[in-house]
Amino acid sequence: MATILGNLKQLFKELRDRNVADQPGNPSEMSALFRFRYTLFKELLAANSELLSVLSDMDEKLKGETVFGLSYITNQVNKSLRSAFQMVKNLNVMSSGKHRDLYAALEQINDRIKAIIEERKAEHAPRAVMSYEHILLKDADWAGGKNANLGEISNRLHIPVPEGFAITTKGFHDFFEYNDLKEAIIKQKNLLYVNEFDLLNNLSAETLALVRSKPLPPELAEDILAACAGLWGDDQSVLVAMRSSAVGEDGDISYAGQYLTLLGVTRSAICEAYKSIISSLFSARSIAYRSSKGVYDEDLAMAVACLKMVDSRVSGVLYTRHPYDITNEHILINAVWGLGPYAVDGVVTPDAYTVTKDAGLTLQEKIVATKPVQLALHAGGGVGEQPVAEDMQNIPCLNDDQIRLLAGYGAALERHYKCPQDVEWALAPDGQLLILQSRPLKIQNPAHSGLPKAVPLKGYPLIVDNGEIASQGVGTGVAVHVRSMEDLADFPEGGVLIARHSSPEYVMVMRRCSAIVVEAGSVSGHMAALAREFNVPTLICAHLLDRIPPGMEVTVDAYSGRVYAGTVIELLAAVRKEEAHMKGTPVHDQLQRIAKHVTPLNLVNPDAPEFTPLGCATLHDLARYCHEYSYKEMFQISDLASKFHGWSLKLDAALPMDIHLIDLGSGLKESAMTKWHAVKIDEIVSAPFQFLLQGMLSKEVHGLEPRPVNFSGLLSVIREQTLTPGHIGDRFGDRSYAIIADKYLNFSSRVGYHYSVIDAYCGNTISKNYITFTFKGGAADDIRKNRRVRAIARILDQEGFRVGVKGDKVDARLQKYPKSYIESRMDILGRLLIFTRQLDMLMTTEHSVEWVADNFVAGNYKLTAPPAEA
C-alpha cells in the first residue's frame, strides 16, 4: 500500500509541476476554467467571513462575561478549523498547489488544538437530574447556561428564583445511548441535502417519530419523578414550564426560539414532555437552522429547565446601568401588569423606574404609564391578552419598597457577576419577587436597542455622533492621522489613531494608542478583532478625516458611538475595569489555551519575510495568508485571458479600445447570451463593470480630443517604441478583456501603450468588497514613465486607495467599503483609464506630476499644456 501511495504522490507532484490546469486549449475549457476559479474564490471569501465571525465571538467569550460550556468550544473550534481548511484547500486548488505547505501548518495547529480538547473531554459526568439547590455556575457545561445561572443566583446570592430542577446533558446522552439512537441520527442527518425540502421534511418526521417512540431509561424517569416529589410533595396541581437550556449551540439559537417550550405541563406528563422537547432538535426548522449556522450533530446535547409556573401579577426587565451611556450608572426598571413579554415587545408602554445605586437605593424617578391590557395565563393553559381593570391602568405596578428590593437584587447581581446585567423578573401571586433570568448587558447598536438615545454630554463639541462600535471602551488623546505604514513608525504614546481605512497592520501600535477611529472597515474584520483583543476602543464612521484634524485633542466614547473634542473627564471617570465571572473557570482556561492557536494575528505585513505558509501559527494567520494570496490568484486570471483568442463576446461601446467579455455567470442579461451580437452597455448586469464603464464613457473624459502633442514628448514615445518593439503590446494583443460576474470584474486593458488590470468585487457584504488596480508599462523614456507613475499614484492616493509604487508599476488597493463607495471608485478608475491615454505627452516637467494629478482630482480632464518648469 505504501508503494501505491508513494507512486500516487509522485504522479500528483508531476501533474502539479506541469501546471496542467493552467494550460487550457479551447474556449469552452477556458470558460469552464474561469468559472472554476471564480467559484473557488467566492467560497474562500465566504469561509473567511465565517472564520472571522467565529474569532470575534471567541474574543467576546474570552472576556468571561457570558456563560459557555465545553460544547461551545468544540463547536466553535470545529467551525473555525473547517473554515480554515476550506480556505487552504481552495487557495491550493486555485493556484495548482502553490501553497501546499499551508496543509502542514493547518495540520500542526489542528493537532495542538485537538490535544487541548481531548484533555477535558475525559472529565467526569454529572448527574442526570439536579435540583437548583445543587447547581452553580460551574455546572453550565451539563446544566446549560439558563439552569446554571438560576442555580448560582439562588445558592450564592440567596435571591429567590422559581422552584425547579434541571435535566442535564447526562440525561440526554443516557436517553440516546439507552435506545442506541445517536449513530442513527447522525447518519440520517448526513443523508440530507440542505436545499431539498421534501427530503428534509421526510427525514425530520422519521427522526421525530423515532425519538418519541423510545422510552426514557427507567433510572432517568425515576430521577425526574423523585425531583418533583422532593420539591412539591404530593401537590399534583403544580404546573411546570419546560424549555431547553442552551449548552453546545450558540446562545443565539435558543434565543431564536428554535426549540420547543412547553408551558403548563402537569407532573404526570413531564417525562413525555421531556422527550418532545429534546426531539425538537430534529424538527425540519431546527435541522435547517443548525446546518445554516454550522452546528454539528456530533456536538449535539441539550439540557432542559423544568420550572414551576409563575402566574405573575407584574413582570418586567431591569438593566443594572444604562446600556450605552456609561456616565449613567442608575438602575433602570420596566414593569407591566401580567406576564413578561409585554414589557419588552412594545404592546404597552411600561412603567419606568430609575433607582440610584446609593446605600439607600434612592428612587430617583418613577414614570407611571397607562397600561390598558396585560398578558395572562389562561385557566386551561396557554396565555392570552386581557383588559386591565380601569382602576389599575394608571397606578404603578410596584410599590416603592418592591422597587427598592428589586433594585437591590439588580445591584447584587451586577456585583456578583462583575459586569452590568440585563435581568428578567416577575412578581408572584404570593407577593414574592423572583428573578427569571440574568445575563450580561450587551446592546451593541444603540439605534436598535429600543431605548432613547443618550443625551450627548454638555460642554464638549460633538464631532462624531453615529459611529459603529468595533471595540467598546473610552479613550482620549491627540489625533494622529495615519496614511501609510511609515506613519506608524513614530506613532506617539497615547495618540488616537485616525485613518481612512481599517488595517490589521495597526496592531503594531495598538499597545501605544488610546483609541482608533477609521472611516471604513467592518466591525467583524481583522482589525476589529485585534482591537478587541488589545482592548482598544474603536469606532468606524464615514467622513471623518476632515472633521478631526491632526493634533486635535479628542475623546472616543465607543459605548455610545461618539467622538468629542477635548478630554471628557466624566467619561474617563466612568470607565471601570470590568472583571468577569467566567475567568478562572476550567472551561474559560481551556478556551484561553485553545484561542492562542486560533485568534492572534502574527502575519500583518504581506511584504514581511515571515509572511509564508510555515509562518502561520494560528488559524487567523492562515486566513490572512489565504485571503491575501487569493486576490493575487484572481488578479492573475487576466494572464489566462491573453491566451484566449478564440471566443468571447464583444462590447458595443464608443470607446477607444475593443473590449471582449467573458461571463462567469449572471454578469450579463440573458438577451446578451442568446444572440450572437455585440453586447450592448445596458445588457451588462455586473455592478463593478457597469460603474467602470460609466466612468470610461462619462462625457467629461470621453469627449476628449487627442491631446495637443508636445513635440519632444512625441519624439520620446516614438523612440521608445522603436527600441522595444511590442514588448508590452504582446501581453494582451490589441484586446481588453472583462471577465465578469454579477458582483465581480477582472478587467485587463491596453490603452495606448500602457496596460492595467482591475480586479474588483462589489456586493452588499462590506467585508467582501475590494478593488485592486495595477498600472504598468507603456512607451516613453524612464523619466517620463516615472513621472506618469507618480501622477497616477498621487491621484489614487487622493481618491482613497492604498498605493505602492515600484519602478514604473503602480499597485493600488482598497477593501471593505460599502457598495456605493466601491461603485464610485470604479467610476473614478474608468475615468482614469481614459485619462491616462497619452499621459506621457504631458509629462515634460517635474511640475506636471502634481499639476496633472490635482487637475484630475478636481475634475478638470481637458488639459492642454503642462506648466513651465519652476
Added chain:
Amino acid sequence: MDKKQREFKVLLVDDEDIFREATARQLSVRGFIVLTAESGEAAVESIKTDPPEVVVLDQQMPGMHGSDTFIAIKAIDPLIEVIMLTGNTSVDNAIEMMQMGTFDYLMKPINIDELLYKIEDAYTRKKLNEKQQREAKQ
C-alpha cells in the same frame, strides 16, 4: 433547474441507500449519466468494467473505507477525479485526502447544486489533464 445533457459518467459510491438513490435521481434529472455502487469493493469492480470520468465517494463506509477506495481507484486510473464526501466534522482526514490529490472534499450536509458544479469542475480538470498527457506523449 439546469437540464442540459452532460455526456460523461459519474460514479456515486455510498453505502446509504437513501442518500445514494436520492443523489442519483437528482444528478440524472440534471442530465448526468449516473452509475452507483454501494461499497468501495463494488466501486472498484465497476470502474474496471465501466470507467467513469468522476467519482463521488463517501468517506465512512463499512468494509473498504473511502480513503482505501480512493487509492484503489487512482491505481486503476490516476486521471479519474474523485470528490470525497464526509459526515465527519474533523478536518484530520480532509487534510490528508487533499494532500493525496482528491479533487475536493465536501462536508455533509451539502447543497445538491454545489455538488453539481464540483462534478463539472472535476470533469473539466480531468479533460485538461488528459490532454496534457496526450501532448506529453507525442
